[in-house]
Amino acid sequence: MVIAYFLLPLNGLGPHRSALSWTLFVLALVLVAVLLLRQVVHVLLGHPNVRPGLVIPLLMTLSILVFATTYLALAQNPGELVGLDTRLDALYFTLVTLATVGYGDITPHGQAARLVAILQILYTFVFLTAAATALTHYLRTALLRQRGPHRHDTPAAGADADTE
Template sequence: MCPSRTGMLAWLRTAGAIVVIIGLYFVAPMPWARSEADQPGLRAAVCLAGLVVLTWLLTRQVRRALQPERLFAERLEVLLIIVSLVVVFFAATYFLIADQFAGLRTRLDALYFSVTTLGTLGYGDIVPIGQGARVAVMVQVVFDLIIVTSALTIVVGGMRRPGKS
């Protein structure tokens, strides 16, 4: 397959993957959201398991991106998918504990807050007021700084190596 066609397929896969990731976030049932019974232990276990799976997926994607035959578009695909997965994971986490936030009522609010946290913007319109929410935000900040930044640095460093463009 010619490089330009492979690159175009990578862009299409990227767009498709992002649409699917965000689409699933909006339609997937979240049975623990707004439940009557407070289940902090269960919510924490689900979030911890999710972080483990997310870290595994990121590691897998980075390894995939570092293969020398990968084109620039394919490596960029990995970066965009990584960011999308992280944003959606934390948005789902925030939605599950929405009662611990001031101003967070919908899935879109949670997605918006996750993106602003990733970008370290913090407009102040959505604020964590509960201890669990504050822990979740701190976990995202640390996760973004350590895991996501490391993954992005490795992939971008791999792009600078001589190879296909």
Template sequence: MRAPDRRRTPVMAALRPLATATGLVLAYYLLPLDERVRGGTGVSLVLGLLGVLLLFLRQCRSIGYSATPRLRAVEMLATVVPLFLLLFSAVYYLLERNEPGSFSTSLSRTAALYFTVTVFSTVGFGDIVPHSDSARIVTMVQMAADILLLGVAARVVIGAVETGLRRRDGTDEPPDDA
């Protein structure tokens, strides 16, 4: 790789996920989520999570074939994690719109995003609390998905990076401790 390409690659690796995350947040705030959804919140969550999973798996595969697997992994995580969080934020927002009183306070889009991030980070300030059973179920689903994203997904990404580094360096054998 030429010297200008080596400098450009990390810059692009930083700009692409930043642009993607910005686009996702803009979409979250601009999408017409103000209309009442009839029974579709659960289906939307399941389909959204499947979409995030498929994106994650596709991105992991691309890490293994990338010339810069570490940078590709950072790009992937900077896309998948915001998408994951915004998906739950949208579901919480729609749930509150469809079942007012599902939470201890009415959720704006920002409040829904705030609640999602506090659950994800396990901070749980307690200022927003799920009150309805459906809100509690979605919150439990997010908690379980958070654990999977942080634990299992992290291991999968590390494995993909290791595979990509071995392919790039021409040593396709796994390390001795694998």
């Protein structure tokens, strides 16, 4: 996916085709959000034959690339995103925003860029956090299942040993 992000011709997106750009952005985010929520529900309900260990990281990566592509398209409008000139810059800004680091070397000056940054922060709080939590739950459950019923390191076992 990352290789496709760097190789796909994305020149058709941007201010000269803003309706198409915004439509693709919204549709991609909604699609990824629905697929992420579906995975979260499958994990929480314990559905068999799901592969959240594979699907969730791919969807999380896809959502990051959707935001990076959107920032890249917005940067074609002068003054919208100061300091963002390349695809690597767009990916870097997306990850810096995701991590809430905010170095300040790339800044959203335009209203559209600020809107997308706000949407990314909200999207991260809601969808990526839920997905990461579900993935952690799934992996913990799989690990405990793999260890089997012979768990000697439980707090209850240690507490019983202390009281004897």
